[in-house]
Amino acid sequence: MYASMHENTALDAARTLVRAATGHQAGGVSTLMLEQQVCAEAGLWETAAARRALDQSHGDTPHAVSMLRVWAATQPHVHAVTVAPDDVAVVRRLSSAYPEIPGGQWLGFSPDLAPRQLNWSQAPSVEEVGSTADATATAATVSDAPTRGGVPRVRDLINGVSMVPQPDDGAGEDPAHTVLVPPFTRACRLGLLARGETGALVALAALILGRRQEAVLVELTVGVARIRIPHPRTEAPCAVVDVPITEVEVVLDADVDGKPGLAMGWGASMGTVERRGISLALLDAAMQADGELREQLVLDEQTIIAATDGSATNGFVEHLRLPHYAGFAAYLAQAAVKQAR
């Protein structure tokens, strides 16, 4: 359980998971999260290629992303079948909006448990390449992981407050396959943003977060999605790959019909770089709350300095993982009073 961390065997298991997550080694240095970030920004899940690109670009992340996209651009494109909820195994799940949620919370691979103090006595860990432990290997090894279809959505618990209606403007196009032109549908917008650069997403999300009254992470899940493509001859869906996905839903305060309500934002990113998913959800919620971010953003020195302070913006965006239920209950209570009026 996340919000309430009593010492037990599950917690020990979670710590072991974080310690063991050495992932793939490049010269004795774990580049697990960096590979995932490069893949997410490239919009292409192939960690081995990302590792190769990182090596050949001497660790220059934007260069490595570019190499992956250049490589993918000339590959044949196969349309995948829409992922079914039962094909997503959930390996980590938490909510900041309620102390306890139906279906429970699981720490899983929790970045918060990794120490932030540099350990000088420990040599860079050198293990054999391709060691099995990584953030999502649990899905393969933990056969009893529940599926997304079998776990209720935390958003369904929110009641007594009006929500900004979500635009129903159809399925999106694949930005890797089609040239998208504005105005974008919400799905296209989400698809484009999902490949956004991590730092840029976090900086914009932190700007939004600093101006809001209420921002609560309703649900964060890390799951492993089984991707299927239609068989070229029989058309029967065949599983081809398992891709880790971070899916996040947040709510922001918003005015609905002149009364305080909530805007529900959704974000999903490949890999387990959770700040990407949280930022995407925040940006989506802000765009729903204020149309096209109508609130004027003045680029004065204070705003620019605040948005470029990486440790502050990353920490602030990721702090949404902390429990927020006391403040959330307070917001819901005042919104309910005004609804009744």
Added chain:
Amino acid sequence: MSTPNQPQTVAGLAAAHGKPEAYAYLDEDTKRNVRRAILKALAIPGWQVPFASREMPVARGWGSGGLQVTLSVVGPTDIVKVIDQGDDFSVNAVGMRNLISASAQCEATTSTPAATIIQSRHRIPDTDLRADQLLVLQVPHPEPLRRVVPDDVAALACHAERDYTPAWLDLYDAQARLGGPRTGADHPVLVAGARLMSPSPIPRHDVMRLNQRAHPILLGAGRRARLTALPPYTSVEPLAFDDRPLEPERPDGPCHRCGSSTSYRVPTDGAGVAALVWCCSDVDACGARVGAAE
């Protein structure tokens, strides 16, 4: 070691404990800076004092400000409690409690009456604190005017001139259009009738309990590098019109564990029950009530 005439030093304490690193994690320069900021903040209740906020082993926005305040005042005889939304066992609270008690060689507790220093995020313990206890609050946005005066320099001028017209206008606007203030948590307060202060995102239930407390409250905002303090017995009033007092939250039912109908309660999943049930957010006080009833 130290004689009665010779005050204990940080270095002395470190040597006494045979620790190569500084006592209570922070180096002496940082501690001195934070302590001076605390003294200045206590001298001007409700005023935001800048301090040399360091990069801490918790992320920015995860209580780095509260942690620096606690580590600057903690001593070996202290008993430290850390809560997050009232819960002692949140991942982050456990991490900080372990860091404080390990680096300061002091005791840790989850009991509110037993603690000498209570570091809290977004809640004030249900159990009233005594004069010998210290409450440290973690603050995300120390500037109460941030939504109405986005420019920090202009906001500072407002504070210097005690001109809170923008905040009053915002409150009037919400009253006229919505029928009440739009703040859920973090309702701004007037300290000593003069200075507007953010009480950190505590619910209105707690905002209304801030007045004339017997113990000091220190508010640390690490990301924004600001420290604010409320000395004991400070007058703290929520920003509200005389004929429109601030209303606390009104939960729909008693706590499903202890049955209290006066504590601050939050909705939660009631294992097995279809709808949400209410439970106390202060886990220690709730547990004490359950224990007393049995």
